[in-house]
Amino acid sequence: MSDCSSSGSDEELDPEIELLDELGGTLTKWTNYIHGWQDRWIVLKGNILSYYRSADEKEFGCRGSICLGKAVITPHEFDECRFDISVNDSIWYLRAEHPLLRQQWINTIELHKAESGYGSESSLRRHGSLLSLTSAASGLSTTSASSCKKGYSLREKLAEMETFRDILCRQVDTLQKYFDNCADADSKDELHRDKVSEDEEDFPTLRPDGDYLLNNSSKEKLFPVDNLKGPLGIDFKGEAITFKATTAGILSTLSHCIDILVKREESWQRRLDKEIERRKRAEDAYKAALTELKKKPHYGGPDYEEGPNSLINEEEFFDAVEAALDKHDQIEEQSQAERSRASRQISLTPDTCSSISTQKYLTKPRSQTSSLSSVDLISASDDVHRFSAQVEEMVQSHMNYSLQDVGGDANWQLVVEEGDMKVYRREVEENGIVLDPLKATHAVRRVTGHEVCHYFWDTAFRNDWETTVESFQVVETLSDKAVIIHQTHKRVWPASQREVLYVSVIRKILSTNENDPDTWLVCNFSVDHDGYPPSARCIRAKINVAMICQTLISPPEGDKEITRDNILCKITYVANVNPGGWAPASVLRAVAKREYPKFLKRFTSYVQEKTSGEAILF
Numbered sequence: 001m002s003d004c005s006s007s008g009s010d011e012e013l014d015p016e017i018e019l020l021d022e023l024g025g026t027l028t029k030w031t032n033y034i035h036g037w038q039d040r041w042i043v044l045k046g047n048i049l050s051y052y053r054s055a056d057e058k059e060f061g062c063r064g065s066i067c068l069g070k071a072v073i074t075p076h077e078f079d080e081c082r083f084d085i086s087v088n089d090s091i092w093y094l095r096a097e098h099p100l101l102r103q104q105w106i107n108t109i110e111l112h113k114a115e116s117g118y119g120s121e122s123s124l125r126r127h128g129s130l131l132s133l134t135s136a137a138s139g140l141s142t143t144s145a146s147s148c149k150k151g152y153s154l155r156e157k158l159a160e161m162e163t164f165r166d167i168l169c170r171q172v173d174t175l176q177k178y179f180d181n182c183a184d185a186d187s188k189d190e191l192h193r194d195k196v197s198e199d200e201e202d203f204p205t206l207r208p209d210g211d212y213l214l215n216n217s218s219k220e221k222l223f224p225v226d227n228l229k230g231p232l233g234i235d236f237k238g239e240a241i242t243f244k245a246t247t248a249g250i251l252s253t254l255s256h257c258i259d260i261l262v263k264r265e266e267s268w269q270r271r272l273d274k275e276i277e278r279r280k281r282a283e284d285a286y287k288a289a290l291t292e293l294k295k296k297p298h299y300g301g302p303d304y305e306e307g308p309n310s311l312i313n314e315e316e317f318f319d320a321v322e323a324a325l326d327k328h329d330q331i332e333e334q335s336q337a338e339r340s341r342a343s344r345q346i347s348l349t350p351d352t353c354s355s356i357s358t359q360k361y362l363t364k365p366r367s368q369t370s371s372l373s374s375v376d377l378i379s380a381s382d383d384v385h386r387f388s389a390q391v392e393e394m395v396q397s398h399m400n401y402s403l404q405d406v407g408g409d410a411n412w413q414l415v416v417e418e419g420d421m422k423v424y425r426r427e428v429e430e431n432g433i434v435l436d437p438l439k440a441t442h443a444v445r446r447v448t449g450h451e452v453c454h455y456f457w458d459t460a461f462r463n464d465w466e467t468t469v470e471s472f473q474v475v476e477t478l479s480d481k482a483v484i485i486h487q488t489h490k491r492v493w494p495a496s497q498r499e500v501l502y503v504s505v506i507r508k509i510l511s512t513n514e515n516d517p518d519t520w521l522v523c524n525f526s527v528d529h530d531g532y533p534p535s536a537r538c539i540r541a542k543i544n545v546a547m548i549c550q551t552l553i554s555p556p557e558g559d560k561e562i563t564r565d566n567i568l569c570k571i572t573y574v575a576n577v578n579p580g581g582w583a584p585a586s587v588l589r590a591v592a593k594r595e596y597p598k599f600l601k602r603f604t605s606y607v608q609e610k611t612s613g614e615a616i617l618f
Contacts (some may be wrong), residue, residue: 023108024055030093034491036537037095047112049085049092066090068113073106078486085109154260157253164250171243178236198376312494324492325591332467385478387527391505398546399509401576406439418596418598420444423596425589434588435578438596442571444604446564449520449549450508450617452571455607456547457506457522459485464608468595470497475529481506485524486532496581499538502526542578547571551618564616573600 008162022045027050029040035117042053043062050065052058076082080099083106085092089427096102312320406412406424420443428435444452455461459474470486482505491497502524509519526542534540552568575596611617 025105026055027105028095030095034493037499042094044108047115049109051092066092069108071113072512073109073113075102075106117618154257154264157257157260161253161257164246164253166303168243168250171239171246175236175239175243178239179573191213211220250617260491271482317494317584318590321492321587321591325594328467328490328492339559387478387482387503390456390525390527391482391503391523393542394525395505395507395509395521398521398523398548399519401449402439402546402548402572412439415593418597418601421591421597421600425592427589429585432585433578433580434583435583436589436592438575438577438592440571440573440596440600442573442600442604444569444571444608446567447568447604447607447611448551448567448618449517449571450551450615451611452549452569452604452607453506453522453547454617455522455610456603457481457504462612465603467602475532478503484527484529486529488538495583495587497538498541498579498581499535500528500541500543501532502543517550517552520549520551539580541580544576546574548573562616564611567616571600571604 012217015546024041024042024043026039027042029042030036039054040063041055041058043050043052043058047068048065049068049071050062052060052062054075066085068085071085071087074084074086076084077449079095081097081100081102082093082095085094094105096105131343192418214509407414407422412424412426414422415425421440422442423438423440425439426437428437455465459472461470462469468489470488470490474483476484478484484503486499486501488499489497504522504524507521507523511518524543525543526544548571550570552570553562554566554568556562556566573596
């Protein structure tokens with residue numbers, strides 16, 4: 001007990017134990033592809049690394065932990081602030097605020113790992129008391145019960161051989177003494193014979209007792225009876241028989257041990273063959289799984305998201321983006337179907353129907369006082385603010401260049417043509433970033449340019465037709481016709497999430513020629529705002545977008561009033577977008593080719609649905 005207590009006191013005074021105290025700090029941890037990097041409170045205690053949502057929420061329990069005993073800590077090759085910790089299939093992606101802090105964390109984790117009881121000298125010293133005397137004496141403390149039963153006879157035979165060895169050693173010593181005494185007796189006999197031959201006068205005479213008496217009267221027994229039985233009364237014959245039996249027993253025990261070893265070798269060989277077969281099957285399964293993973297890659301870590309050092313190639317990047325867009329479309333279709341079904345299930349009472357029909361026929365057609373016409377005739381003098389100069393420049397640029405026909409221009413490519421809708425693209429790249437200007441023309445019946453621009457500009461209707469926006473808010477109202485909007489788009493894995501901050505202006509441009517229709521225009525272009533700096537979790541995109549609409553009227557026959565069947569809206573939509581980031585050019589162009597026509601069809605269908613049955617707003 002005294003040894004144990006002294007050992008315990010030594011451990012308490014060991015300065016290396018101090019390394020196992022609890023350490024904590026804030027690191028950024030990769031959560032998943034939806035939420036990305038998030039700040040987490042990391043705690044290092046002993047050889048356990050745990051993390052909490054924050055330092056204040058430790059009392060609610062950790063959200064995850066790993067043992068550092070067999071962990072592999074890998075600093076990232078390109079990101080100087082990031083390091084990864086992997087244990088089997090579990091990987092933690094962590095980032096520090098700066099490279100020095102990352103190195104401090106790595107050094108501390110490595111030190112705790114070395115002192116965690118896996119192979120260090122101090123761990124052997126500390127945990128030596130765990131070894132029991134029974135296991136140390138057995139020599140096979142880790143073997144199973146069945147293996148101990150098989151090895152019992154072998155250990156017994158080895159003990160027998162140890163006993164035989166001791167017996168044999170004693171027998172050899174006894175026989176050696178016997179032979180030594182016999183050799184001494186022979187030498188004495190030779191000496192006496194020499195004396196008899198030299199002194200012929202002293203002839204010996206035989207006495208009745210059997211002794212020889214020399215003539216010089218010295219009495220001496222030349223051949224005593226005891227000497228014939230050997231020194232110390234050794235039974236030579238008995239010792240020889242015992243020696244023979246001992247050697248026979250050793251040979252028999254050795255033969256038995258050899259048989260046991262042969263059987264054991266055969267057993268281990270069978271186990272080895274089975275293990276080789278299992279390993280071969282496991283390797284085949286691993287190769288098959290690896291091949292399957294290559295066919296259907298699954299990406300979850302930050303190394304596979306959009307970035308300069310992304311491990312995903314362009315083809316896989318496009319497949320992932322396309323799959324995410326298809327999923328978004330499916331969710332949106334289900335949501336739209338549920339909304340339509342809910343609207344159809346609304347039951348109307350007779351009084352409600354009567355009041356609605358009465359209101360329908362008593363209400364006058366919407367005029368300039370209606371909410372929809374609140375942005376009627378607009379002049380530049382009514383819309384003065386700090387971005388007025390930029391607005392005028394953008395509007396003039398769109399009126400001069402955006403309405404030009406690009407059908408015969410070799411620089412513009414016709415990428416989509418569906419009925420009256422045509423989408424053109426001009427390929428432009430700057431520093432590896434795709435800046436392709438895009439232009440679309442469309443003709444939509446039964447709506448006016450004023451109505452199209454109103455629904456495009458007014459944020460009250462934004463969520464009804466815009467399916468790619470996650471959230472938006474009006475940052476500042478510059479005037480009745482100009483606002484600043486911050487807009488965050490939905491994440492499309494593995495592309496990074498985008499946000500835009502832009503001025504949105506609606507204008508009516510009066511025609512200088514009485515034969516030409518007036519033009520309605522919505523212009524959106526990126527600006528900076530002190531209250532909304534770029535976010536670390538999103539990439540700030542730059543946009544310059546214009547929706548330009550003109551209303552064409554086919555005069556009705558006779559004196560009939562103009563109906564929606566007589567109107568046609570010509571739409572010109574132009575978009576110059578700098579997406580930023582590191583998305584592959586081929587992917588951006590493919591996504592633009594897919595999404596822009598879908599947007600135009602969805603938006604114009606929405607305007608037709610909203611204005612159906614309503615008074616025409618010119």
